[in-house]
Amino acid sequence: MSSPYITLPEFKYLRPKTLDEALAILDQYGEDAKIMAGGVALLSFMKERLIEAKYVVDIKGVRELHYIRYSEGDGLRIGATVTFSEIEDYILQRGLVQRFRALYQGIKKLSDPVLRNRSTLAGNVVEALPIVDGPCLLSIFDSELKIVSSSGSRVVGVSEFISDEGFIDLKPNEIVVEIHIKDPPKGFVSTFRKYNPVTEFSMVSVGMSAIREGGRDLRDVRCVLCAATPKPVRLRRFEDLVSRVSDLRSSINELLSSVESEAAGFIQDDPYASREFKLHIAKMLVLDSLRELRSL
Amino acid sequence: MASITLKVNNVVRRVEVEDNEILLDVLREKLHVKSVKAACWRGECGLCTVMLNGKPVKSCLVLAVEADGSEIVTAEGLSGRPGELAPIQKAFIEHAALQCGFCTPAFVVVAHYLLTKTRGKVEREEVKEYLSGLICRCTGYKQIIDAVMDARKHYGGEG
Numbered sequence: 001m002s003s004p005y006i007t008l009p010e011f012k013y014l015r016p017k018t019l020d021e022a023l024a025i026l027d028q029y030g031e032d033a034k035i036m037a038g039g040v041a042l043l044s045f046m047k048e049r050l051i052e053a054k055y056v057v058d059i060k061g062v063r064e065l066h067y068i069r070y071s072e073g074d075g076l077r078i079g080a081t082v083t084f085s086e087i088e089d090y091i092l093q094r095g096l097v098q099r100f101r102a103l104y105q106g107i108k109k110l111s112d113p114v115l116r117n118r119s120t121l122a123g124n125v126v127e128a129l130p131i132v133d134g135p136c137l138l139s140i141f142d143s144e145l146k147i148v149s150s151s152g153s154r155v156v157g158v159s160e161f162i163s164d165e166g167f168i169d170l171k172p173n174e175i176v177v178e179i180h181i182k183d184p185p186k187g188f189v190s191t192f193r194k195y196n197p198v199t200e201f202s203m204v205s206v207g208m209s210a211i212r213e214g215g216r217d218l219r220d221v222r223c224v225l226c227a228a229t230p231k232p233v234r235l236r237r238f239e240d241l242v243s244r245v246s247d248l249r250s251s252i253n254e255l256l257s258s259v260e261s262e263a264a265g266f267i268q269d270d271p272y273a274s275r276e277f278k279l280h281i282a283k284m285l286v287l288d289s290l291r292e293l294r295s296l
Numbered sequence: 297m298a299s300i301t302l303k304v305n306n307v308v309r310r311v312e313v314e315d316n317e318i319l320l321d322v323l324r325e326k327l328h329v330k331s332v333k334a335a336c337w338r339g340e341c342g343l344c345t346v347m348l349n350g351k352p353v354k355s356c357l358v359l360a361v362e363a364d365g366s367e368i369v370t371a372e373g374l375s376g377r378p379g380e381l382a383p384i385q386k387a388f389i390e391h392a393a394l395q396c397g398f399c400t401p402a403f404v405v406v407a408h409y410l411l412t413k414t415r416g417k418v419e420r421e422e423v424k425e426y427l428s429g430l431i432c433r434c435t436g437y438k439q440i441i442d443a444v445m446d447a448r449k450h451y452g453g454e455g
Contacts, residue, residue: 006337013298013315013361043318043357044338056315058362085351112429114342114406117351118358 006047011054015061019177022059023150026173029055035175036060037081038118040111041127065177070094075141075183080176084116084124100181102190102207106137109192111200122176125158128168128231131201133194135162136226138181139234140190140207146178153177159232166230187211189218189296193285194227202227204278206285208293216294219243223259223286228278229266235286237262242290255290256283300364304329305373313360320344320355323368331371331401342430345402346370352406354429371401374408383450384408384443391443395434402430407444416453420445 016022026033034053036042045051059065060081067079068090078087088107091097097104110116110133124134138158145161147154147170161169189212194205205227210218221242223235238258245251263282269275297312304327311326323329333343337356344355347369374382384407394400410418410426423444432440448454
């Protein structure tokens with residue numbers, strides 16, 4: 001018996017035990033098969049009839065994809081089936097909150113703690129909708145995805161993985177098996193802010209990182225605008241400008257108009273908010289982030 | 297049809313399920329565990345939350361087949377002893393932390409997990425944050441948070 005209201009369409013459930021087995025299933029069934037890690041997005045979209053799958057391939061039984069490890073110099077490596085809760089706990093227990101601060105902040109703001117016991121970072125990145133935060137959080141750091149198929153493996157940067165229009169670079173026979181967040185350099189500080197007035201989903205979000213060496217001056221500032229854009233976008237003119245200003249207070253107007261002119265090219269009106277409103281929020285988030293990074 | 301085995305509130309149950317059946321529906325309709333509530337079926341309201349292998353999850357987003365071999369705990373089995381209430385359930389009664397009661401089973405499951413995990417050492421803001429995936433349309437949450445804060449002392453905290 002199934003729910004009277006929201007049902008799942010029929011499919012065959014497959015639970016491979018090894019990565020090779022999972023890849024063989026993808027080779028056999030191609031686009032008819034969909035990988036399920038946490039299943040939060042996949043099952044929701046299937047209920048809404050937005051994704052079709054004749055075969056749901058649950059990779060939670062693939063032990064070799066369930067790991068998270070940090071090593072100095074290399075950074076964080078997170079397997080495809082690791083949940084957000086597990087990442088959150090690991091970062092906290094290993095004393096890595098300062099090092100990966102924006103990631104930690106972002107996870108704490110992502111959906112809710114119960115859902116985070118199921119949803120995975122890899123699934124979030126493959127979902128790649130602007131409103132989910134995974135791609136944004138990874139873009140604040142130097143992050144790469146390891147993608148595997150039966151014919152080999154490749155490594156792709158997060159910004160290359162998602163096209164300017166928001167499509168992902170993943171073939172039907174491929175699986176994202178690992179997310180590698182490179183170890184940030186000495187003095188690295190980062191922060192993530194999101195504006196989500198109605199739901200858990202972001203309307204506008206901003207990630208920022210920089211190197212701080214004594215004093216309050218920031219260099220190598222990275223500013224990523226997300227959610228209101230089809231994919232995470234680096235505001236490079238702002239980054240360049242902010243690294244050159246010495247007195248933030250007297251340059252604030254100049255900085256904010258730079259954010260506005262640069263972000264304007266990516267932000268559109270939508271049924272939830274006007275372009276003007278989102279640009280205003282983006283400027284406020286950038287300003288808050290900048291203040292925070294200088295005071296950390 | 298697949299035959300799966302679930303350990304539900306310490307009792308081993310075998311049940312036949314289709315691949316596309318969700319755990320929520322199987323628990324309610326086939327195993328008659330009625331404390332698990334069905335409301336949104338899309339992971340938003342949180343009222344179908346159960347403990348799956350030791351962690352709270354929204355059972356509307358779990359396939360029944362993938363739970364094969366798992367241990368499930370719901371409000372009925374929270375204390376681990378038949379006919380007894382867990383401390384968080386008693387606190388909900390003392391604080392009148394419910395009106396219609398529809399959301400209560402999910403709240404006590406999640407609060408029990410949080411208090412157990414943190415050994416009762418948790419602040420009000422953390423409680424609010426941790427319960428944020430569950431929706432109550434009657435109480436306004438105050439009594440619920442009060443009940444959880446008060447129950448901390450039974451889990452090793454100060455209360």
